[in-house]
Amino acid sequence: MDKKISLIGSFATDWIRYSDYELKKDSSGEVYITPTEEAVFSMYNPFDVSEELLLDLMKIGDKALSVHKASDEAEEMELKKAILVFAKKYGLLGLISASAYNRNIVGDESILMVENNHVKREKIMDSAKYIDMFIPFVEEGDIVISKYKEDVYLGKREDSPQFYGKRPVVMDLIFSRFYSEKIEWIIDFAKMIVQHFKQLLMFKDSSRYLTENVTIMAGRFHAEKIGFTINQLDKTTIAWQFDSLKTTIETIYAFVVTDENLLLSPCKHCESIFITQNLRSKYCTPACRNRANVKKSRSKKAKSLKE
Numbered sequence: 060m061d062k063k064i065s066l067i068g069s070f071a072t073d074w075i076r077y078s079d080y081e082l083k084k085d086s087s088g089e090v091y092i093t094p095t096e097e098a099v100f101s102m103y104n105p106f107d108v109s110e111e112l113l114l115d116l117m118k119i120g121d122k123a124l125s126v127h128k129a130s131d132e133a134e135e136m137e138l139k140k141a142i143l144v145f146a147k148k149y150g151l152l153g154l155i156s157a158s159a160y161n162r163n164i165v166g167d168e169s170i171l172m173v174e175n176n177h178v179k180r181e182k183i184m185d186s187a188k189y190i191d192m193f194i195p196f197v198e199e200g201d202i203v204i205s206k207y208k209e210d211v212y213l214g215k216r217e218d219s220p221q222f223y224g225k226r227p228v229v230m231d232l233i234f235s236r237f238y239s240e241k242i243e244w245i246i247d248f249a250k251m252i253v254q255h256f257k258q259l260l261m262f263k264d265s266s267r268y269l270t271e272n273v274t275i276m277a278g279r280f281h282a283e284k285i286g287f288t289i290n291q292l293d294k295t296t297i298a299w300q301f302d303s304l305k306t307t308i309e310t311i312y313a314f315v316v317t318d319e320n321l322l323l324s325p326c327k328h329c330e331s332i333f334i335t336q337n338l339r340s341k342y343c344t345p346a347c348r349n350r351a352n353v354k355k356s357r358s359k360k361a362k363s364l365k366e
């Protein structure tokens with residue numbers, strides 16, 4: 060896929076994905092998604108696949124919104140499958156970081172939660188309890204947090220990225236095989252992005268009646284923890300540092316919907332959301348345009364037969 064989203068080229072961050080994930084229930088029956096025991100990790104730059112990443116997440120959100128209406132078991136299975144595929148392609152969202160104001164969860168005593176996070180209603184949480192929510196399947200000794208004076212160290216019984224203080228220690232945890240997320244959290248986030256988009260479309264349609272700026276679903280995005288460094292190679296560049304895949308996706312979404320040279324739109328035929336540089340396009344693919352035309356001419360024929 061070519062990169063249609065401008066500016067994204069100057070963003071970079073690395074994220075981790077494992078080669079395989081599975082769904083697992085914790086002791087209270089909550090369904091989590093977690094890397095399988097044999098899975099191997101790889102690093103990638105989410106901005107290299109920004110378009111696909113955003114659309115894949117919105118597909119999950121769209122599906123989730125329709126499942127809740129029908130509570131159809133087959134559809135729910137399909138949704139779970141889509142989340143497994145998503146995780147294999149892009150990894151987990153990093154909600155442990157994105158849901159808290161704390162820059163580094165590991166080593167802090169309490170956690171200040173951001174509003175509208177997808178994880179917990181509480182405002183303040185005990186750090187150990189909070190971390191336990193994201194590692195429900197660890198066994199004794201898998202993850203060891205030790206403190207020495209001001210320094211915090213996270214030991215892992217496995218071989219996965221360790222940043223030795225170059226990035227917040229919580230990244231060592233997110234990038235480990237023991238890190239898990241509830242599928243409800245992921246679904247909730249995906250739904251939020253799609254609902255935001257639907258509201259935006261509504262306001263866009265009625266924009267000629269608007270006299271003032273309208274904030275669409277205020278208080279949803281919390282990008283307080285995007286940092287940056289300035290790097291020098293042949294060119295001087297900004298290297299943005301994202302705290303989570305969630306914030307990365309939100310940033311991509313914000314760029315796409317505000318880019319005047321891009322159109323993010325639901326297809327008039329199949330309703331799936333697509334991105335294009337053709338601002339007048341109504342259909343996601345030529346195939347959908349053809350099907351829509353066939354349908355149109357058929358209904359015309361049917362009409363003229365009735366007359």
Ligand SMILES: [Zn+2]
Binds near residue numbers: 327328330331343347
């Ligand atoms: Zn279509």
